[in-house]
Amino acid sequence: MTKSDRGRMFRALPLGEILEQVLKERGLSDRLHKYRAFSCWARAVGPQVAAQTQPLRIRDGILEVRVAHPVWMQQLQLLKPRILARLAEYLGPGVINDLYLRQGRIEKNPSTTxxxxxxxxxxxxxxxxxxxxxxxxxxxxxxxxxxxxxxxxxxxxxxxxxxxxxxxxxxxxxxxx
Structure with a gap:
């Protein structure tokens, strides 16, 4: 297809829109939407809790979170309804239904480790x-x-x-x- 064969493009589409459309066509947009929980985790729980936790994976609407210390696990159990409500604000209702807390070592900056x-x-x-x-x-x-x-x-x-x-x-x- 040459340039002259294509119709005039009135505006270039951002790459994000193109990728979103391709993912939607392939039936992957729902999965991608769930994994936005990773990027909004720190905002949902706040910097103090985020420093002691690390989201690991999502399975059947359950977000698995690694927690640095048993005391923090107990605190997060108490905060679970509030955290789920905040995640629902960012992702929409029903995307993350529960949290599974697991004790383990938290990597300081998981994006660069x-x-x-x-x-x-x-x-x-x-x-x-x-x-x-x-x-x-x-x-x-x-x-x-x-x-x-x-x-x-x-x-x-x-x-x-x-x-x-x-x-x-x-x-x-x-x-x-």
Missing amino acids: GAPTPLAWKSIKLGPAEEEYIAATLATVTDPDLRRNMERVMRRQAQVEKARREAQKSSAGSSSS
Whole structure:
């Protein structure tokens, strides 16, 4: 498709809108909406509680949270109705129905823990399974420009995730010796 074959584009769509539409078409938008609980956790519980907790995963509407100390677990049990109400304000009712509290070590900054060195991900080679996954995911995208851009984004994301996993493995191996 050449530029002249396309109709005039009145406004460029933000990438977020495009991705949201693609996820919606693939039936993944509900799952993505649930995982927004991770990004709003600190606002929902406040900085003091957020420093002692770490959301881990969501299963069947239950948010699993790692808690640093038994005293904090007891406090969170008492605050559970208030926390669920705050999460419902951010995510909507019925997205998170309960909290499962588990004691464990809290990583100071989970977004950077195990992070590869800057740009280390660029040297990561994807395996055949990852390449097949990307190709299968994009098989129904007919617009070549959109397909190319989404492939680039998915490839980079896969490289970053693989680099992060490798960095975590190497840091876990060095800390156990």
